[in-house]
Amino acid sequence: MSEFIRTRLLDNNAALVQMLGLCPLLAVSNTAINALGMGIATISVVVVTNFLVSLIRPITKKEIRIPLFVLLIASVVTALEMMMNAYFHELYLVLGIFIPLIVTNCLIMARAEAYASKNAWWLxxxxxxxxxxxxxxxxxAIGLMRELIGQGTLFTQAHLLFGEWGHHIELTLLKNYSGFLIAVLPPGAFFALAILVAIKNKRDIKKSQDR
Structure with missing residues (x-):
C-alpha cells in the first residue's frame, strides 16, 4: 500500500484521527446498510467536490474561495439528494435529514480547502x-458492530440499497435474541467509535515500538 493511500485510510483517517464528520458517522450507523449508504454518498460528494474545486482553482480568488466551495458542495449534495430520492427512495427516507446535512460535513470542506484547491484534478x-x-x-464498521450487538442481525434491509438481490444477504446470526438496546441508541455509536479509536491507537503504539 502506497504512503498516499495508507495516510488517508489509516494513519490520518478522517474519522479516527481527525474526528471529522462525526454527526452522520454516529447518527446513521445503527445498521450496516444505513452506514454503507451514507458512506457511499459521502465518498461521491467528496470526490466530485474535490474535482470541481481543483478545476476552478486557477480562476478562484482567495477572498471568495470559502463561499464558493460551500456553494459547490451544496450543489453536489442537492444533485445527490435528488438522485437518491429518485432511485433509492426508501433508503433516502431512512437517512432523512442527514443527506442534505452532508453539506455541513467538515471532512468535505477540509479536503477542498487543504488539498483540492492546491493540486491537479486527478490527484x-x-x-x-x-x-x-x-x-x-x-x-x-460501526454499523456492523451496532447492528450485530443490538439486533443480532447483519445487513438487514439490504434491499434498500441493492434491490431484490439484497434479500439474499440479510442474515440473522442470533436467533431468539432480545437485543441490546443501547447498541442501537446514540450512546452505542460512541462506544463503537471508542473501540475503533482504541484499536487504532494500539496499532500505532505497537508500530512505533517495533521501529
Whole structure:
C-alpha cells in the first residue's frame, strides 16, 4: 500500500484521527446498510467536490474561495439528494435529514480547502476517494458492530440499497435474541467509535515500538 493511500485510510483517517464528520458517522450507523449508504454518498460528494474545486482553482480568488466551495458542495449534495430520492427512495427516507446535512460535513470542506484547491484534478479525485473511503469504512464498521450487538442481525434491509438481490444477504446470526438496546441508541455509536479509536491507537503504539 502506497504512503498516499495508507495516510488517508489509516494513519490520518478522517474519522479516527481527525474526528471529522462525526454527526452522520454516529447518527446513521445503527445498521450496516444505513452506514454503507451514507458512506457511499459521502465518498461521491467528496470526490466530485474535490474535482470541481481543483478545476476552478486557477480562476478562484482567495477572498471568495470559502463561499464558493460551500456553494459547490451544496450543489453536489442537492444533485445527490435528488438522485437518491429518485432511485433509492426508501433508503433516502431512512437517512432523512442527514443527506442534505452532508453539506455541513467538515471532512468535505477540509479536503477542498487543504488539498483540492492546491493540486491537479486527478490527484484531487484520488485524494477525495481514499479520504472518503477511510471515513466510509469506519462508519460501516460501526454499523456492523451496532447492528450485530443490538439486533443480532447483519445487513438487514439490504434491499434498500441493492434491490431484490439484497434479500439474499440479510442474515440473522442470533436467533431468539432480545437485543441490546443501547447498541442501537446514540450512546452505542460512541462506544463503537471508542473501540475503533482504541484499536487504532494500539496499532500505532505497537508500530512505533517495533521501529
Amino acid at each position: 484531487s479525485i484520488k485524494d477525495g476517494f481514499f479520504v472518503g473511503l477511510g471515513f466510509a469504512l469506519v462508519m460501516f
